[in-house]
Amino acid sequence: MRVLLSTYGSRGDVEPMVGLAFRLRELGAEVRVCAPPDKEFEGLLAGIGVPLVPVGPSARALTKEAPPASSISQRAAELVANQVDVVTAAAEGCDAMVVTGMLPTAAAALSVAEKLGIRSVSVTFQQLTLPSPQRRPLAYPGRPLPKDVADNRVLWEMDAESINTLFGEGLNTSRASIGLPPVDSVREYVIGDQPWLATDPTLDPLTDMPDFDVVQTGAWILPDERPLAADLVAFLEAGEPPVYVGFGSMAMHASADVAQVAIEAIRAQGRRAIVRRGWADLALIDDRDDCFVVGEVNQQALFGRVAAVVHHGGAGTTTTATRAGAPQVVVPQIADQPYWAARVADLGIGAAHDGPTPTFESLSVALKTALTPETRTRATAVAATIRTDGAAVAAKLLLDWSC
Numbered sequence: 503m504r505v506l507l508s509t510y511g512s513r514g515d516v517e518p519m520v521g522l523a524f525r526l527r528e529l530g531a532e533v534r535v536c537a538p539p540d541k542e543f544e545g546l547l548a549g550i551g552v553p554l555v556p557v558g559p560s561a562r563a564l565t566k567e568a569p570p571a572s573s574i575s576q577r578a579a580e581l582v583a584n585q586v587d588v589v590t591a592a593a594e595g596c597d598a599m600v601v602t603g604m605l606p607t608a609a610a611a612l613s614v615a616e617k618l619g620i621r622s623v624s625v626t627f628q629q630l631t632l633p634s635p636q637r638r639p640l641a642y643p644g645r646p647l648p649k650d651v652a653d654n655r656v657l658w659e660m661d662a663e664s665i666n667t668l669f670g671e672g673l674n675t676s677r678a679s680i681g682l683p684p685v686d687s688v689r690e691y692v693i694g695d696q697p698w699l700a701t702d703p704t705l706d707p708l709t710d711m712p713d714f715d716v717v718q719t720g721a722w723i724l725p726d727e728r729p730l731a732a733d734l735v736a737f738l739e740a741g742e743p744p745v746y747v748g749f750g751s752m753a754m755h756a757s758a759d760v761a762q763v764a765i766e767a768i769r770a771q772g773r774r775a776i777v778r779r780g781w782a783d784l785a786l787i788d789d790r791d792d793c794f795v796v797g798e799v800n801q802q803a804l805f806g807r808v809a810a811v812v813h814h815g816g817a818g819t820t821t822t823a824t825r826a827g828a829p830q831v832v833v834p835q836i837a838d839q840p841y842w843a844a845r846v847a848d849l850g851i852g853a854a855h856d857g858p859t860p861t862f863e864s865l866s867v868a869l870k871t872a873l874t875p876e877t878r879t880r881a882t883a884v885a886a887t888i889r890t891d892g893a894a895v896a897a898k899l900l901l902d903w904s905c
Contacts, residue, residue: 720892
C-alpha cells in the first residue's frame with residue numbers, strides 16, 4: 503500500500519507526520535511525505551528512511567518574513583497553487599492520503615485527493631479549529647472576533663465567513679484549474695465528516711462537537727533513540743537538574759530579551775539552565791558555567807533529566823514534557839498555545855504564564871510554582887496516563903480503512 507502524508511507548517515505540523523510515517527513503514531506501507539524544504543525536516547525523514555517531497559518555500563523563512571495581514575490571501579493563493587502542482591505529482595500511484603497543516607494548503611491537498619479519487623483523511627494536532635459550541639474560534643491576524651458576541655455558534659459562523667474571504671477565491675481558482683467545482687465552505691471542506699485528532703485524551707479531553715464524528719487517536723510521537731551529546735551529559739551530571747528553556751520555531755515571536763530574562767529568573771531560583779537556540783538563535787548571556795546551549799536535541803531523553811521545562815506551549819513540546827513527567831512553565835505566543843498553557847495549569851503539572859512576554863518577576867513566580875515538590879509529584883502521576891501508541895493506532899486505522 504502507498505500512502506502520501508501532506509503537511510505545510512512549522513515543526514509541530516511536520517514531526518507528528520514523521521511519527522505516523524515511521525509506524526506505517528513498520529506495517530509494510532510505502533510512505534512519502536510532502537512538507538516544506540527545511541533541512542531539519544529533511545533530517546527527521548532521512549532518519550527513518552522516508553523521502554521528503556519538498557513543497558512551497560521554507561517554513562522557517564516564511565515564519566521569519568511574517569507577511570502583513572493584508573497580504574494573507576495572496577500568499578495563501580500562491581501556496582495553494584504550488585500545493586496542487588507538487589501534491590498531484592507526489593500522489594501518483596498512492597492509495598491513501600493523510601492531510602494536515604495550514605488550512606488553505608490542506609484544502610489544496612484534499613482537492614488533489616478528490617481529483618485523483620484517492621481516499622483521504624484530515625487530521626489536526628489541536629482541537630481548537632474544530633467548531634464547538636463550548637468555545638470561541640481562534641481569530642485570524644487582522645480579523646479579530648467581536649468581543650460583544652457571546653454566542654459561540656454565531657462566532658463560528660463568522661469564522662467560516664472569514665476563512666472563505668481569506669482563502670476561498672485562491673482555493674477555488676486552483677480547483678477550477680484541475681477541473682473541480684468550487685467549495686462553498688473552505689473550513690468544512692477541510693474538516694470533513696470524520697476528522698482525526700492526534701492528541702492525548704488526558705492532556706486534551708474532547709469537548710462537545712455535535713457536527714463531527716471526531717476520531718481521537720492519541721498523539722503521534724516519533725520514537726527518538728538518539729543519544730545526548732557527551733558535553734550535554736557532562737553538564738547534566740555536573741550538578742542538580744537544570745531548567746530547560748526553548749521556544750522552538752516560535753522563538754522569533756518571543757521578546758528579544760527572553761533568554762536573558764529566563765536565565766536570570768532561573769538563577770534566582772538557585773538553578774542551572776539549558777537554553778535551546780531554536781529558530782531565533784537564542785544564546786547564552788555570559789560565559790558562566792551554570793548555563794549550556796543546545797541546538798537540535800533529543801527532547802524525549804533530555805526532558806526526563808531536567809527540573810522543569812520553560813517553553814512556548816506547542817502541542818508537541820507540551821506532550822513530550824508531560825510524557826516525561828517534567829514540570830512546565832508555558833509562555834504562550836500565538837494560536838493554540840494559550841490553550842495548552844491552560845491545560846498544563848489545570849492538570850497541576852506546571853504554570854501558565856500570563857501573556858507572551860515574560861519579565862524577571864513574572865517568570866520567577868511561574869518557576870516557583872513549577873519547581874515545588876507538589877508539582878513534580880503531580881507531573882510524575884500524569885505522565886503515567888499519557889498514551890504512547892497514538893501513531894501506531896492511526897497507522898492501523900488508516901490501513902484497515904483503506905483496504
